[in-house]
Amino acid sequence: MTVDSTLLEMRSITKTFPGVTALEDVNLVVRSGEIHAICGENGAGKSTLMKVLSGVHPHGTYTGQIVYQGDEVRFSNIRASEQAGIVIIHQELALVPGMSITENIFLGNEPRRRGSIDWKAAQRRALELMEQVGLREDPDTLIKDIGVGKQQLVEIAKAFAKEVKLLILDEPTAALNEADSQHLLDLLRGFRERGITSIIISHKLNEIAAVADTITILRDGRTIESLDVKADGVNEDRIVRGMVGRELHSRFPDHTPDPGEVFFEVRDWTVRHPISTERLVCKGSSFTVKRGEIVGFAGLMGAGRTELAMSLFGRSYGVYLGGRVFKDGKEIQLRTVAEAIEHGLAYVSEDRKAIGLNLLDDIKTSMVAAKLSKISTHGVIDQVEEHRVAEEYRKSLRVKTPSVDEGVTKLSGGNQQKVVLAKWMFTDPDLLILDEPTRGIDVGAKYEIYGIIQRLADQGKGVIVISSELPELIGLCDRIYTVFEGTITGDVARGDADPELLMKQMTSTKKIPTP
Amino acid sequence: MSRIKDLQKNLFGGTTSNARQFGMIFTLVAIILLFEVWTGGLTLTSGNLIAVVSQYSYILILSIGMLMVIVAGHIDLSVGSVAAFTGIVVAKAMQEFSLPWPVGILVGLAVGALIGAWQGFWVAYIGVPAFIVTLAGMLLFRGGNQYIGNADTVPVPEGFRSIGAGFLPEIGPNTGYNNLTLLLGVAACVAVVWRELRARQTRHEMQADVAPVWISGLRLVVMVGVIIFATLRFAGGRVGTSLPISGIILIALVLAYSYYTRNTIGGRHIYAVGGNARAAELSGVKLKRVNFMVMMNMSILAALAGMIFVARSSASGPQDGLSWELDAIAAVFIGGAAVSGGLGTISGSIVGGLVMALLNNGLQLKGVGSDMVQIIKGLVLLLAVAFDVYNKSQGRFSILGSLMRPFRRDDPGQPLDRSLSTSDTDKAPIAG
DSSP: OOOEEEEEEEEEEEETTEEEEEEEEEEEEEEEOEEEEOOOOTSHHHHHHHHHHHTTSTTTTTTEEEEEEEEEEOOOHHHHHTTTTTTESSSSSSOOSBBHHHHHHTSOOOOOOOOOOHHHHHHHHHHHHHHHOOOOOTTSSSSGSSHHHHHHHHHHHHHTTTOOOEEEETTTTOOOHHHHHHHHHHHHHHHTTTTTTEEEESOOHHHHHHHHHEEEEEEETTEEEEHHHHHTTOHHHHHHHHHOOOOOOOSSSOOOOOOOOOEEEEEEEEEOSSSSSSSSSEEEEEEETTTTTTEEEEEOTSSSSSHHHHHTTTSOOEEEEEEEEEEEEEEEOOSSSHHHHTTTTTEEOOOOIIOOOOOTTTTTHHHHHOGGGGGGEETEOHHHHHHHHHHHHHHTTTTSSSSSSBBBSSSSSSHHHHHHHHHHHHHOSEEEEEEEEETTTTTHHHHHHHHHHHHHHHOEEEEEEEEEEEEHHHHHSSEEEEEEEEEEEEEGGGGGGGGHHHHHHHHHHSOOOOO | OOOHHHHHSSTTTTTTHHHHHHHHHHHHHHHHHHHHHHHSTTTHHHOOOOOOOOHHHHHHHHHHHHHHHHTTTOOOSOHHHHHHHHHHHHHHHHHOOOOHHHHHHHHHHHHHHHHHHHEEEEEEIIIOOHHHHHHHHHHHHHHHHHHHHSOOOEEOOHHHHHHHHHHHOOOOEEEEEEOHHHHHHHHHHHHHHHHHHHHHHHHHHOOOOOHHHHHHHHHHHHHHHHHHHHHHHTTTTTOOOSHHHHHHHHHHHHHHHHHHHBBHHHHHHHHHHHHHHHHHHHTTTOOOHHHHHHHHHHHHHHHHHHHHHHHHHHHHHHTTTHHHHHHHEEEEEHHOTTTTOOOHHHHHHHHHHHHHHHHHHHHTTTTHHHHHHHHHHHHHHHHHHHHHHHHHHTTOOHHHHHHHGGGSSSSEEEEOSSSSOOOOOOOOOOOO
């Protein structure tokens, strides 16, 4: 085993999207035969970097140099990088559920004999590959009939079929249970013995500390540091410090919080995944919200924050298994979205375009969509009133548009978000759940959104903010719950909240006593 | 220059501001003028116009329901069969039990509602795609028609025939015209003027830009002119003829459903479901109920269309309603609805239906065979939608966009507007 020669070097990679610099002068050095971990908060640029490497963002759309096996390479698409032996396995597996294991392993790479597929050879080769990744199944089994853990192994076998030299795994264990994760990590160690290099992107810092040789930390699209795990004696705390070590600027409007009594309480909320019957996305979660309080929910992607919010909001996600909700001391039922709205709940989704807005609508139609009854008599909409209401929100939220008759697609992200906020403010909610309210929004608009959230709290409404950006939660919230794998792992008051403490609680089920 | 822009923006901007419909109105006028010249003035004679209305009113009635189905993101292939099935049930019921004809109509509507509830149940509550449910319905109810009628024709009584073949009575002094049709025409003119004034006032209340007075005036002159012309034609036919009863039913339905889709919560919800079902659901729209109601409504209208057809041909037969679904669907898409749902208007579908009807009629007047008629209709449907798809993919919005480009410097950016009963204000894309 040699870990001296450099397999891959990415030199000062800069990648910009319209309006955003995703990567700035990023460097990555991967030695031959090592397990290299890339860590960073959501949006730090990890995935973008891997997309640059694998040719998803082809040469010419970024600046910088990629040197692979001693030569500069310029991949124009994924196929080119795969031919060079770089294979990326994404979090969402790219398998065809209705095809067998063999068929999936050789999809697009079928062994041929005289023009037709040589299924015998494929079968034989598939068995070899499955042996290598420790997958014991009949190769004719359909993908949909095996678990996520085994599907992951099929993906890796598929990569091996392409003679992989550098295997990239994006959040490989996010969807796996403990045993499957362990197996996968063992497998990676086995590959290292055989000289195959792996890059692993993961939020599970304990796994990274256990398996990686080198760790590169990205933050805000820049390389922060590269750590040698053994030599530097790296542990989880050390990684966390690298990930969050950022100054909190005064990016928030001045605000004096004035929370009142607890008015909203959830007890033992338990929900399972809509398809996978064993996976619980909320495991007996309990929490409270006070009037006029801004409560944050911190957690990494896939921790179950959105699932918690949507399942509360009229059971819009997963299968409800148990739990009770109290408002003003009385138990309430939230079986449908209409009921939830009736009880004063509002949910602003994390994905405005996919599920938050009807993109065919104009601004005023969108703003009143969640409570048309308020501007109607006997089911007939008063269009003068509709226009008046929309104008009012346009002015008070400062939506930048010449007219509320404009289509919502013409607005920028920040202004679209204001329209969605208006839509839910119009329902007169007592509790607003805002899921990633500033995602994809520029700094100026963020400041305005923060101001709106604070005004809502000052009106005595409870506000829940779900965010992947810790500084945002720390700057905005009066109290922060941390969530890890469907469990609420902490309840941190404003004064105690610091990024390291939160990050620790977001990456471990162990409840850490708040100081 | 700016006047042309104002005109384009405001003249037809009232109920049908979707630019595609504007293009379709051009096309409709062009087709009428083409055939008027080509047939030596036959197209716009009283007799022919009356024939067109009574011959195509049931397709247009279907396209009202189909528009709502398509806006909600579904399709209904069963309408022809449902129409035929209802026709035979009603004809049989009146023959066997000698029901009075008004009761027969109620029975027909009830049959439509039942069938609609059946199809709506599968689509909304079980989640079977409407394409499949109504494909099954197409077979089911065609077979049902032949089973009940023994694959034979069943005549209907005289009174029943009035909804398909009837005319307004001749009353009052002899003016040389059908007086009731004249009255309807006057009422329509008054309504149009009143609505324009209301619309201006509403814009005023909203403190939005009001279209220049000359635009309103021009729009009124054009619309009143068209109404007067049509009134005189329909009233001035052979003695004993007028605007057909089926045409009056059609107009009433168009007005009612246009109002419903534009101005009510229920109508808004149909567009919301078609535009983004998940977003609608998360806004408290009862998805299943909307889907159920839309499918049920379609079958009720199909039942009505079936009865009007039976009344017109004075008997119900096994071949009634054959391929009506295709005509109705074509009308809706020519009229500007989006295949993916969420977009389209009743008035657009009616214009689309009229384009097809007048094309059909004109070609028949010229003695063109049904083979060529079908080929031409197929091409028109394909080209109308292809033009629009192409223009959208080029970042423009419509046929009109490309027609008007030489006159215009700014980005057309016509909004996908349907809910507005008044003119649009200035459009400028917003960035930032």
